[in-house]
Amino acid sequence: MNNKNRLLIFTALAVYGFLYLPLLIVVVYSFNDSKLNAEWVGFSLKWYDKLFHNNEILSAAGNSLIIAGISALVATVLGTLAGMAMYQYRLKVLPGLVLAPIAMPDILMGVSLLLFFIMLNMSLGLISIILAHITFCIGFVALSVQARMSGIDRSLTEAARDLGANPWQCFRMITLPLLAPGILAGALMAFTLSIDDFVVTFFVAGVGSSTLPLQIYSMVKIAVTPEVNAISTLLMLLTLILITLVARLSPGALRS
Amino acid sequence: MFKLLEIKDVSRNFAGFTALDKVSLAIAAGEFFTLLGPSGCGKTTLLRLIAGFDQPDGGDILLDGKSIIATPPERRPLHTIFQNYALFPHMTVADNVAFPLRMVGCNKAEIERRVSAALKDVSLPDKAGHYPDALSGGQKQRIAIARALVNRPRLLLLDEPLSALDAKLREQMQLELIKLQKEIGITFVYVTHDQGEALALSHRIAVMNHGAIAQVDEPSRLYGFPRSRFVADFIGHCNLLAGKVMQLQGDRVLVELAGLGAVQVMMPPDVTVEVGSACTLTLRPEKINISSSLSQDEVQAHFKGVVHDMLYLGDVTVYKVELVNGMLVEALLANSSPGRARFFEVGDQVEVAWLSDAGHLVMD
Ligand SMILES: Nc1ncnc2c1ncn2[C@@H]1O[C@H](COP(=O)(O)OP(=O)(O)OP(=O)(O)O)[C@@H](O)[C@H]1O
Ligand SMILES: [Mg+2]
Numbered sequence: 223m224n225n226k227n228r229l230l231i232f233t234a235l236a237v238y239g240f241l242y243l244p245l246l247i248v249v250v251y252s253f254n255d256s257k258l259n260a261e262w263v264g265f266s267l268k269w270y271d272k273l274f275h276n277n278e279i280l281s282a283a284g285n286s287l288i289i290a291g292i293s294a295l296v297a298t299v300l301g302t303l304a305g306m307a308m309y310q311y312r313l314k315v316l317p318g319l320v321l322a323p324i325a326m327p328d329i330l331m332g333v334s335l336l337l338f339f340i341m342l343n344m345s346l347g348l349i350s351i352i353l354a355h356i357t358f359c360i361g362f363v364a365l366s367v368q369a370r371m372s373g374i375d376r377s378l379t380e381a382a383r384d385l386g387a388n389p390w391q392c393f394r395m396i397t398l399p400l401l402a403p404g405i406l407a408g409a410l411m412a413f414t415l416s417i418d419d420f421v422v423t424f425f426v427a428g429v430g431s432s433t434l435p436l437q438i439y440s441m442v443k444i445a446v447t448p449e450v451n452a453i454s455t456l457l458m459l460l461t462l463i464l465i466t467l468v469a470r471l472s473p474g475a476l477r478s
Numbered sequence: 479m480f481k482l483l484e485i486k487d488v489s490r491n492f493a494g495f496t497a498l499d500k501v502s503l504a505i506a507a508g509e510f511f512t513l514l515g516p517s518g519c520g521k522t523t524l525l526r527l528i529a530g531f532d533q534p535d536g537g538d539i540l541l542d543g544k545s546i547i548a549t550p551p552e553r554r555p556l557h558t559i560f561q562n563y564a565l566f567p568h569m570t571v572a573d574n575v576a577f578p579l580r581m582v583g584c585n586k587a588e589i590e591r592r593v594s595a596a597l598k599d600v601s602l603p604d605k606a607g608h609y610p611d612a613l614s615g616g617q618k619q620r621i622a623i624a625r626a627l628v629n630r631p632r633l634l635l636l637d638e639p640l641s642a643l644d645a646k647l648r649e650q651m652q653l654e655l656i657k658l659q660k661e662i663g664i665t666f667v668y669v670t671h672d673q674g675e676a677l678a679l680s681h682r683i684a685v686m687n688h689g690a691i692a693q694v695d696e697p698s699r700l701y702g703f704p705r706s707r708f709v710a711d712f713i714g715h716c717n718l719l720a721g722k723v724m725q726l727q728g729d730r731v732l733v734e735l736a737g738l739g740a741v742q743v744m745m746p747p748d749v750t751v752e753v754g755s756a757c758t759l760t761l762r763p764e765k766i767n768i769s770s771s772l773s774q775d776e777v778q779a780h781f782k783g784v785v786h787d788m789l790y791l792g793d794v795t796v797y798k799v800e801l802v803n804g805m806l807v808e809a810l811l812a813n814s815s816p817g818r819a820r821f822f823e824v825g826d827q828v829e830v831a832w833l834s835d836a837g838h839l840v841m842d
Contacts (some may be wrong), residue, residue, distance in 0.1 A: 380529075384551050385552075385581060385625065386629075395577075
């Protein structure tokens with residue numbers, strides 16, 4: 223092995239270490255049988271046990287799942303339509319409109335949505351969080367669906383029409399099944415984004431309805447307890463699973 | 479002739495570009511009709527208008543005498559074979575073939591019976607459970623045909639269906655297509671840019687150029703009696719000799735060939751020939767004879783030349799002979815007698831001759 227290669231491997235290790243060591247520390251200390259994040263005492267699952275008896279955390283987790291579920295579902299339907307429209311009509315403004323929320327800084331999104339909800343005289347809570355999450359999730363679904371759509375041979379839908387399918391049958395029997403991996407990847411991505419979101423949620427949550435990231439933040443304000451480590455580890459695990467699924471389903475990884 | 483499909487003055491423009499310019503055609507029931515022309519001449523555009531994937535900017539398309547312009551593709555009693563076959567990748571072969579039957583709401587037993595019959599027709603009964611990915615090009619082609627024919631359309635449109643196959647398979651599929659079309663009697667409208675394929679398959683051919691129909695005729699008439707320089711040049715090999723009409727002599731025309739002199743040519747059918755107008759004498763290479771000495775029998779036109787080039791092709795040898803006016807003509811000699819692959823060598827002095835009915839006159 224020459225020097226250049228060694229340097230390359232060293233750099234790679236350093237970068238990965240920088241990326242994953244902090245996460246690893248959180249995971250390790252979540253199993254630590256000590257109240258302090260200072261030294262390793264022994265393996266224990268007690269923080270997880272405590273977690274599952276903490277009503278605040280459980281309700282925040284429940285909220286997070288409900289919000290992520292509903293906003294992913296709605297964003298998937300709307301994003302799929304948007305993605306198909308982006309492919310079909312090739313309007314110059316459409317991609318901009320759909321994708322702007324992705325590029326917009328979260329804090330701007332949060333502030334403007336908050337102002338908007340207040341202007342509408344809406345009470346802040348689960349509904350406002352869900353609406354906010356839908357707005358920033360649509361773009362990701364649309365992108366994923368559009369990418370998949372451009373991979374579908376146009377002659378397939380024409381062949382379906384030619385062989386007797388009306389536009390709706392053609393969509394249901396040809397376009398939708400072929401689009402499914404893209405839609406699913408988009409949905410999982412939306413779910414992940416929603417469950418992880420802090421900034422936008424922070425602005426539009428109001429009082430009383432908390433989500434996991436908000437809950438973790440409020441706990442950390444007091445101290446980084448092993449309990450926080452445990453809940454962070456679980457959240458990390460969920461995200462990891464979802465991202466792996468997305469990677470599997472994304473067009474690049476697909477065989478067909 | 480019973481007109482199944484009629485195309486009347488159909489035009490199509492794409493952002494200022496005229497892809498089809500007032501095209502008119504009539505296709506009879508049971509016909510194997512071919513649209514032939516160079517790439518970009520508008521064949522696919524016309525086929526898509528017939529199928530209903532696209533709308534014409536002018537003109538009308540009639541099926542059984544009724545306009546189908548306003549009918550969506552799914553309600554036109556015709557199917558298309560796409561160049562890439564367009565088999566649905568997420569369905570098995572059997573589901574692909576069953577698709578048109580499902581769309582019209584056939585019952586299960588009926589679907590099963592007709593799908594297996596259709597697969598048997600294309601001799602692939604054991605592929606029913608396979609996915610299209612697992613088929614070879616020729617097999618995909620046959621499944622596409624089975625799917626398009628399973629509910630017996632009035633008309634089958636085929637857009638260069640054989641262009642993705644290798645030469646040997648293509649020839650085999652050509653024979654199968656001819657047989658199939660004859661057996662089921664469904665009208666075929668076939669698109670190709672391969673003139674050999676068109677000649678081999680069709681009852682009639684429409685030659686297209688720049689979005690317009692250049693000539694519609696049977697293959698042998700198209701080959702023997704082209705109406706224009708373009709058709710003569712596009713169908714098979716052809717020598718094109720520019721000239722001028724000198725004199726009309728009953729069923730003959732006296733033509734002055736530039737730099738060569740006057741020759742007698744048969745009066746072309748269905749064309750008005752005027753003295754003094756520019757014309758082109760079209761001569762197929764196989765109708766030109768070259769020899770070292772002239773035998774005076776029936777030969778009407780003969781010129782001196784020098785062998786410029788030759789191409790030995792096994793069954794025939796193509797000679798390119800330079801005439802006295804510097805023009806190159808191609809002549810084809812069959813190598814039917816053994817050991818006589820080379821009649822002449824490059825640089826040989828030869829006599830180029832043809833019978834007066836060998837050439838065909840087209841007006842410029
Ligand atoms: N949707 C379209 N938009 C713009 N121009 C088009 C469109 N479809 C076809 N054309 C143009 O119309 C002309 C005819 O195209 P068409 O596909 O009918 O040619 P073709 O005869 O089928 O050629 P090929 O043998 O290469 O398939 C081409 O110049 C093409 O660029
Ligand atoms: Mg074409």
